[in-house]
Structures are given as structure tokens and as C-alpha cells.
Amino acid sequence: MGLAVPRFWREIPYRYNLIGSRCKVCNRIFFPPREVCPYCRRKSLGKMEEMKLKGKGRLITYTIIYTPPSNFENQVPYAVGIVELDEGPRITSQIVDCDPEKLKIGMRVEAVFRKIQEDGDTGAIYYGYKFRPVGEDEDKGETG
Amino acid sequence: MMNIGIVSYGAYIPMNRIRIEEIAETWGRNPDDIKKGLNVFEKTVPSPDEDTATISVTASRYALSRVNIDPKDIGAIFIGSESHPYAVKPTSTIVGEAISAVPELMAADYEFACKAGTAAIQNCMALVRSGMIRYGLAIGADTAQSAPGDALEYTASAGGAAFIIGKEKVIARINCTCSFATDTPDFWRREARKYPKHGGRFTGAPAYFRHIIGAAKLLMEKMKTKPEDYDYAIFHQPNGKFPVTVGKRLGFDRKQLEQGLLTPYIGNTYSGSSPLGLCSVLDVAKPGDRILMVSYGSGAGSDAFDITVTDEIENFDRDKAPTVRELMERKRYISYAIYAKYRNLLYWE
Numbered sequence: 001m002g003l004a005v006p007r008f009w010r011e012i013p014y015r016y017n018l019i020g021s022r023c024k025v026c027n028r029i030f031f032p033p034r035e036v037c038p039y040c041r042r043k044s045l046g047k048m049e050e051m052k053l054k055g056k057g058r059l060i061t062y063t064i065i066y067t068p069p070s071n072f073e074n075q076v077p078y079a080v081g082i083v084e085l086d087e088g089p090r091i092t093s094q095i096v097d098c099d100p101e102k103l104k105i106g107m108r109v110e111a112v113f114r115k116i117q118e119d120g121d122t123g124a125i126y127y128g129y130k131f132r133p134v135g136e137d138e139d140k141g142e143t144g
Numbered sequence: 145m146m147n148i149g150i151v152s153y154g155a156y157i158p159m160n161r162i163r164i165e166e167i168a169e170t171w172g173r174n175p176d177d178i179k180k181g182l183n184v185f186e187k188t189v190p191s192p193d194e195d196t197a198t199i200s201v202t203a204s205r206y207a208l209s210r211v212n213i214d215p216k217d218i219g220a221i222f223i224g225s226e227s228h229p230y231a232v233k234p235t236s237t238i239v240g241e242a243i244s245a246v247p248e249l250m251a252a253d254y255e256f257a258c259k260a261g262t263a264a265i266q267n268c269m270a271l272v273r274s275g276m277i278r279y280g281l282a283i284g285a286d287t288a289q290s291a292p293g294d295a296l297e298y299t300a301s302a303g304g305a306a307f308i309i310g311k312e313k314v315i316a317r318i319n320c321t322c323s324f325a326t327d328t329p330d331f332w333r334r335e336a337r338k339y340p341k342h343g344g345r346f347t348g349a350p351a352y353f354r355h356i357i358g359a360a361k362l363l364m365e366k367m368k369t370k371p372e373d374y375d376y377a378i379f380h381q382p383n384g385k386f387p388v389t390v391g392k393r394l395g396f397d398r399k400q401l402e403q404g405l406l407t408p409y410i411g412n413t414y415s416g417s418s419p420l421g422l423c424s425v426l427d428v429a430k431p432g433d434r435i436l437m438v439s440y441g442s443g444a445g446s447d448a449f450d451i452t453v454t455d456e457i458e459n460f461d462r463d464k465a466p467t468v469r470e471l472m473e474r475k476r477y478i479s480y481a482i483y484a485k486y487r488n489l490l491y492w493e
């Protein structure tokens with residue numbers, strides 16, 4: 001599963017900086033950003049604005065991967081989860097800096113900047129967000 | 145005199161640690177001899193998804209979170225490292241994009257073994273002083289590689305620090321900086337080689353000690369200062385012994401070194417080494433505190449800095465990002481087998 005370089009390049013704003021979009025008609029927030037609000041449809045044309053999401057949220061559900069796609073062998077076992085951001089949108093992401101066995105549904109997580117994938121030793125390196133659990137005492141700093 | 149200096153800073157180290165015992169036992173060495181010889185007990189290890197770019201981005205975001213600066217006002221990003229992820233393609237543009245400082249931005253990657261990060265600070269100072277930029281972002285970060293079984297394996301680690309340099313709301317004024325450089329082949333890595341080579345005992349006296357002492361003396365002559373004028377001193381820390389020895393030779397005592405001496409518990413973060421020590425000092429510094437920092441890069445050279453903490457540090461939001469101490473406490477230990485897997489020491493087709 002290689003990402004195409006042009007596609008990745010177009011997605012840099014939301015992959016690096018969690019840029020989503022907000023519908024100014026109904027106030028719903030979307031990630032990845034949308035051109036049109038699926039609820040307001042035509043009424044939202046020209047009323048979608050970019051919005052930087054803070055990268056804080058909670059873990060809704062997760063699974064532990066033991067049989068990875070190629071290039072992920074050295075990370076096994078690792079967790080992939082669905083995170084609900086404080087602003088509302090849900091994101092599927094790898095959950096890192098944790099023992100996957102100790103993850104708990106509902107725990108606080110924050111976005112971190114990591115390597116998402118590399119095309120072997122010779123290809124491009126793709127960066128973007130992942131999430132890590134945060135203790136109550138360390139919920140600070142803009143890492144997203 | 146224009147006040148130029150550090151407006152904000154951020155540090156980052158990966159959470160994985162490996163103990164010296166774990167490495168020594170793998171290679172049949174006595175861990176106590178090594179711990180005593182190097183004054184190093186454990187070191188950081190990057191996760192497989194961490195590299196110099198991710199460390200630089202995280203440290204830079206921490207620095208930005210402590211101040212109210214529009215990233216678009218950052219006119220230059222310079223990153224010093226000997227482990228840039230690409231041989232050709234800058235790390236600095238990745239950081240620029242990730243902190244939204246693009247596209248009106250001077251960006252460059254620096255190389256000078258372990259001192260390229262402090263060279264980045266000097267260049268940002270010059271650009272701010274000349275009025276070419278409002279703020280500059282200087283970063284020193286590395287994920288140091290060492291050959292399995294090599295002496296460097298006990299210390300080569302990962303981490304980095306980012307400094308926003310400017311002339312407004314300066315928390316630590318840089319009074320003076322100067323450098324000392326000569327052609328000294330103490331440590332090198334040829335293009336396309338994974339692991340560095342070093343000149344054994346040659347790394348000590350003619351290299352590390354000569355350059356650090358040379359730069360520190362030059363700076364103290366220029367500033368007419370003596371070791372006792374400084375509250376804190378930070379020297380490049382390839383291990384836990386060299387900085388203490390060089391400090392003693394220059395006339396500094398252990399108390400001046402303690403707060404900035406991190407290598408015993410994080411290892412040698414190369415370009416992150418003295419910059420992380422400076423972050424650790426800024427985490428606790430009070431107005432009026434005076435700091436001496438001297439970096440060292442093989443090949444060889446040292447950059448020395450005379451720094452005074454200002455009253456502005458009282459208004460500065462240190463709590464908005466983790467301190468070095470907090471990052472050091474956030475850790476999980478790994479075995480040599482996991483270390484080998486993470487650092488790609490195992491090959492299969």
C-alpha cells in the first residue's frame with residue numbers, strides 16, 4: 001500500500017496540521033475538510049471555512065494489529081483507533097507511545113506528529129498525525 | 145545595545161529508554177565498568193515512526209505553545225542535525241509546513257556534527273540583528289546511529305530542542321557568542337554510510353577538550369568574565385564524564401553543571417545535546433541568572449554563548465509545554481531485542 005506522492009502532497013495541510021472545515025450554516029465541523037456540508041448541501045456553498053483542530057480528544061474504540069501490512073512489521077503489535085476530537089469529528093488513527101494492552105475506551109488522547117509511512121528505504125517519507133494517550137497531569141502543549 | 149535572544153524554547157525526547165545493563169549484557173561487557181567509565185545509565189531510543197523531522201516539529205510546536213507568536217512572523221528555520229531523514233530534501237521545509245510558517249520563509253538544513261544546532265542559533269541572531277527577519281527558529285535534533293557493539297552504542301540517543309530567536313519579549317538575552325574551529329578528523333561518517341567512524345582516543349584532548357576550552361576562554365576574555373560569574377554552565381555532553389572534566393578544567397564546579405547535565409539519563413542526543421541542557425536550565429532559571437553554553441561538533445568546532453535571563457521570564461508561560469524533567473520522567477524501558485528492531489539493526493529479505 002504505497003501512497004502516491006502527488007496525493008500525499010495535496011493532503012499535507014490536513015495531515016500535518018489537522019485543518020478541517022466548518023459549515024457556517026449549521027456549525028458542523030468536518031475532518032478531513034469538505035467543500036460542501038452533507039447536511040446543508042447547496043445552502044453551504046461558499047459558507048465552508050477552514051478550521052484548525054486542536055488535536056485533543058478521546059478514544060472511542062480501537063483494535064490491536066498483529067498482522068500488519070508491509071513496512072509496518074517493526075511496529076507490531078500496534079493499536080489503531082477511532083478518536084473523537086473535542087470539536088466533534090472522528091478520526092481513524094494509529095495510537096502510539098502506549099502499551100496497546102493498556103488502552104482504555106474513553107481515555108484522553110492528543111495528536112502527535114509522526115512518520116506515517118515510507119516507501120521502503122529509497123522512496124518518500126510521509127508524515128502526519130497519530131495520537132497518544134495523555135495523563136490528566138500532562139494535558140498541555142500543542143503537539144497537534 | 146539591541147536585546148537579541150531566546151523568545152521561547154521547546155524540548156523533546158522520545159519516551160523509549162534502554163538501560164546500559166541491557167546493552168552491555170548483549171555484548172558480554174561488564175555494565176558497571178561502562179556506567180562508571182561513561183557516567184551514563186540509560187539512553188533514549190526513537191520509536192520506528194520518529195526521526196529528526198518529527199522530533200524537530202514536536203520541539204518547535206512546544207516552543208510556539210509557550211508564546212503568542214504568529215508562525216507567519218518566523219522568517220527563518222534552520223535545523224542542525226547529522227541525521228536528517230533525507231540525504232537530499234530539507235527537514236526545515238517539513239517543519240515549516242508543520243508549524244504553518246510557510247511559504248515566506250528562509251529554510252535550510254545545517255550540518256556540523258553535533259554543533260549545527262548552535263550554528264543555527266547564531267545565524268538566526270544575525271538575521272534578527274540585521275532586520276532581515278522578525279523571528280528565527282533554530283533547532284538542534286538527532287536520532288544518532290551507532291554500529292551494533294561499538295562503544296558509541298552506549299550513548300548514541302535521540303532528542304532535540306527548538307529556540308525562537310528574536311528581539312521582542314526576550315526571556316534570555318544572548319550577550320555574546322563566538323566560535324572556535326579547526327580541521328580535526330576525530331569522528332566522521334562518509335556519504336551513504338549508515339554508521340560513523342571515530343578516532344578512538346583522538347576524540348578527547350585534541351578534539352573535544354581543545355575546542356570547548358578554546359571557545360569558552362575566548363568568550364570569557366571578550367566578556368571579561370570568570371567562571372564564578374555564571375550560575376549555570378552547559379557543555380556538549382557526548383557522555384557524562386567529558387562535560388564534568390572540561391568544566392573542572394575551566395574552573396566551574398559541579399553545582400553549576402548539574403541542571404544542564406542530562407546525558408547520564410538520556411544519552412548523547414548529538415545536535416540536541418547542549419541545546420537540551422540549555423532548555424533544562426531555562427526550565428528553572430530566574431531573572432538575572434547568567435548562563436554559559438558551549439557546544440562541540442566533531443571535525444571540529446565549538447560555539448560559545450553568554451546568556452542572561454531577563455525579567456520577561458516571569459511573564460513567560462513555561463507551563464504550556466513539558467519541561468525537560470517531565471519528558472525525562474515520561475518513559476518506558478525496552479530490551480535490546482526491541483531496540484535492535486526499532487533501530488533497524490536486523491535485516492531480512
Ligand SMILES: [Zn+2]
Pocket residue numbers: 023024025026027028037038039040041044
Ligand atoms: Zn451544514
